[in-house]
Amino acid sequence: xxxxxxxxxxxxxxxxxxxxxxxxxxxxxxxxxxxxxxxxxxxxxxxxxxxxxxxxxxxxxxxxxxxxxxxxxxxxxxxxxxxxxxxxxxxxxxxxxxxxxxxxxxxxxxxxxxxxxxxxxxxxxxxxxxxxxxxxxxxxxxxxxxxxxxxxxxxxxxxxxxxxxxxxxxxxxxxxxxxxxxxxxxxxxxxxxxxxxxxxxxxxxxxxxxxxxxxxxxxxxxxxxxxxxxxxxxxxxxxxxxxxxxxxxxxxxxxxxxxxxxxxxxxxxxxxxxxxxxxxxxxx
Numbered sequence: 001x002x003x004x005x006x007x008x009x010x011x012x013x014x015x016x017x018x019x020x021x022x023x024x025x026x027x028x029x030x031x032x033x034x035x036x037x038x039x040x041x042x043x044x045x046x047x048x049x050x051x052x053x054x055x056x057x058x059x060x061x062x063x064x065x066x067x068x069x070x071x072x073x074x075x076x077x078x079x080x081x082x083x084x085x086x087x088x089x090x091x092x093x094x095x096x097x098x099x100x101x102x103x104x105x106x107x108x109x110x111x112x113x114x115x116x117x118x119x120x121x122x123x124x125x126x127x128x129x130x131x132x133x134x135x136x137x138x139x140x141x142x143x144x145x146x147x148x149x150x151x152x153x154x155x156x157x158x159x160x161x162x163x164x165x166x167x168x169x170x171x172x173x174x175x176x177x178x179x180x181x182x183x184x185x186x187x188x189x190x191x192x193x194x195x196x197x198x199x200x201x202x203x204x205x206x207x208x209x210x211x212x213x214x215x216x217x218x219x220x221x222x223x224x225x226x227x228x229x230x231x232x233x234x235x236x237x238x239x240x241x242x243x244x245x246x247x248x249x250x251x252x253x254x255x256x257x258x259x260x261x262x263x264x265x266x267x268x269x270x271x272x273x274x275x276x277x278x279x280x281x282x283x284x
Contacts, residue, residue, distance in 0.1 A: 052112070053133065056120045073121055076114060083110040147186050150179065184220065188282070195282055197221045198275040207267035214275050224278040 059068040086107045094100040119133035145152045187194075194200045201213045218224035233241065256263040 052116055053120075056113075056116050060120050060124070068117075071117065071121070073118060076117055076121075080111075080114045080118075083107065083114055087111060143190075146190070147183065149182065149186075180220075196279050197223055197282060198279050199282075201275075207264045207271065211267060211271040211274075214271050218274075218278060221282065223280060224274060 056068075059065045061069075087104070090100065090103040090107045095103060115136065116133060119131065119136050122129070122131040122135075123133075125131075191200060198214060198217055201210065201217065203210075205213065215224075215226050219226040219228065253263055256266065
């Protein structure tokens, strides 16, 4: 959506050149259509997903795209982050000249491309580091089933699933408190190595998101003297309060900028100090 942004394919049309590898599908044979970004709409999502995998396979194969062929998990990280922010833009600031779905479909497709790209690279690894897109899909599907026992009965889990030791809910219409308690129990069963309050917060998060995660965990575990959440706001109340909050935050940024201070670093340092002072083992 942003003009002039770097694209993860180098922006070179017709970059699939050279002699075709015998094991790689050709542009003309990928689901019976040229790889030109068009679809006849006849296939469902399964067929289109297979076509996407075939396109990625050709791009990474000998005779495919040199740029795609040299990418690694590390080199693609910036694009994964950028594309996630492009989705945010498509949702929050859509182009008024066209339906929001146009940009949202495109940007979600770019995020999906990153998933498929990383899975294709994983498929090329050897030994314990090897994985493919089926492993990715299986992992997230199993996680969704395991984390929603109120929808999927425990017997739907595979034998030995980590959440098997988590007690079942008391009824078929659990309260929000029961769901939250069950969610925490499932997460602890999935990640037994997380034994302290602030374990599991990605340290590379932007400072504001990092702080919100830390405060959420502190509130959940009753540490750090964090105020409880107030009653649920109406959409109008939330809009008004977020507008006011945004102005206050912008005012702080104006002040820090005028004084030559690094607001991102200042907040990150404060959050780290908060987590360090309030960290403790998680109660079983």
